[in-house]
Amino acid sequence: MEEVQKTLSSSPLYNDEKPPQRKISCFRRHRYRTLAAVAGTIALLGITLGVGLGVGLTNSGDAPKSTSTVSADRRSASPDATASQASGCQAGSLNLLGGLVMANTTPLWQPLPGTPWQIVLSQPIDATKALVPALSVYDIDMYGNTALTIQQMHLQGIRVICYFSAGSWEAYRPDAGLFSYQDLGNNLNGWPGEKWLNTQSKGVRDIMANRIKLAAEKGCDAVDPDNLDGFETNTGFPLTASTALDYLTFLSVTAASYNMAIGLKNAGPIATNATCLVEFSIIESCISNSECSIYQNFIAAGKPVFQIEYPLGAPGYVTSQALSRSCKTNGNVGYSEIIKGKDLGGWVEYCDGTVFNTATY
Numbered sequence: 264m265e266e267v268q269k270t271l272s273s274s275p276l277y278n279d280e281k282p283p284q285r286k287i288s289c290f291r292r293h294r295y296r297t298l299a300a301v302a303g304t305i306a307l308l309g310i311t312l313g314v315g316l317g318v319g320l321t322n323s324g325d326a327p328k329s330t331s332t333v334s335a336d337r338r339s340a341s342p343d344a345t346a347s348q349a350s351g352c353q354a355g356s357l358n359l360l361g362g363l364v365m366a367n368t369t370p371l372w373q374p375l376p377g378t379p380w381q382i383v384l385s386q387p388i389d390a391t392k393a394l395v396p397a398l399s400v401y402d403i404d405m406y407g408n409t410a411l412t413i414q415q416m417h418l419q420g421i422r423v424i425c426y427f428s429a430g431s432w433e434a435y436r437p438d439a440g441l442f443s444y445q446d447l448g449n450n451l452n453g454w455p456g457e458k459w460l461n462t463q464s465k466g467v468r469d470i471m472a473n474r475i476k477l478a479a480e481k482g483c484d485a486v487d488p489d490n491l492d493g494f495e496t497n498t499g500f501p502l503t504a505s506t507a508l509d510y511l512t513f514l515s516v517t518a519a520s521y522n523m524a525i526g527l528k529n530a531g532p533i534a535t536n537a538t539c540l541v542e543f544s545i546i547e548s549c550i551s552n553s554e555c556s557i558y559q560n561f562i563a564a565g566k567p568v569f570q571i572e573y574p575l576g577a578p579g580y581v582t583s584q585a586l587s588r589s590c591k592t593n594g595n596v597g598y599s600e601i602i603k604g605k606d607l608g609g610w611v612e613y614c615d616g617t618v619f620n621t622a623t624y
């Protein structure tokens with residue numbers, strides 16, 4: 264997340280129960296993530312259920328043809344891809360540690376490349392009236408917004424991506440006290456009081472599984488787990504690109520078990536390997552860092568890249584020079600670019616110069 268001002272709002276609270284336990288190793292998947300719920304140690308080989316319940320275990324290429332689409336009322340206004348459009352990710356073999364396999368074969372929400380969007384993390388959205396901009400995708404804070412707000416957004420044809428930090432500890436979150444002291448690492452640069460997490464820890468993963476469950480209970484269509492890029496800095500833990508992919512796989516499978524999509528936030532070094540684990544990418548400042556092209560494989564795979572630039576003057580007034588600098592094309596063809604202030608409030612500008620202020624509480 265590097266420079267994003269993350270949410271300050273925290274409207275508690277949920278009494279979270281113990282999250283479902285899942286031990287799942289890395290696997291590659293198609294758009295149908297297979298959920299493995301571990302409950303034993305049965306080795307599974309090439310199971311195929313033909314009952315409209317296809318287990319993607321040894322699928323070589325063909326995803327089960329979609330039976331149901333995710334609640335039609337919610338996707339009517341969304342330019343979603345069909346199952347076959349998000350190509351580039353082959354179904355692979357699922358390496359189970361063993362156990363019962365539960366297959367979730369409902370196709371996940373797959374937004375199309377170029378889908379316009381808005382992100383508001385620092386305040387709760389006020390969706391009691393028609394939101395502006397009238398777009399089909401919003402990214403909002405998972406804790407800061409209520410199930411009612413998300414319901415109101417759905418009624419406006421909006422798909423809701425729910426943000427939470429999966430790789431850092433934030434003191435003000437309602438579940439902050441659940442983390443073990445040993446799982447808290449170094450401070451994040453520029454974020455006083457926020458610490459890197461040991462994302463290899465079972466305790467951390469249990470808490471994150473609970474956050475994903477909470478996102479599902481609130482009605483989120485997808486999750487935006489931030490701070491998976493700790494391996495690029497000194498977290499205090501031996502995190503690597505490989506552990507980040509393992510953690511992302513865990514988050515991805517858990518989200519899919521609730522029929523929620525998931526995105527990759529930044530983390531350029533794992534972008535290629537992560538493409539098939541997620542439905543979209545959310546990136547910050549790729550123009551100012553001249554690194555947009557790292558994420559082009561998402562577009563090739565039929566998945567959007569939601570791009571944020573933070574020029575001087577935002578939020579409020581961005582000069583036309585600053586706007587054109589942020590909006591120049593440099594490896595970001597096909598991306599869904601927006602101009603935001605680092606506070607990530609309701610203000611947003613698009614590269615055509617239109618400005619909106621999304622209503623917040």
Ligand SMILES: *[C@@H]1O[C@H](CO)[C@@H](O)[C@H](O)[C@H]1NC(C)=O
Nearest residue numbers: 503504505506508533535536
């Ligand atoms: C990414 O994928 C490539 C090709 O499959 C593989 O060689 C590499 O080890 C992977 N990287 C990580 C960090 O897993």
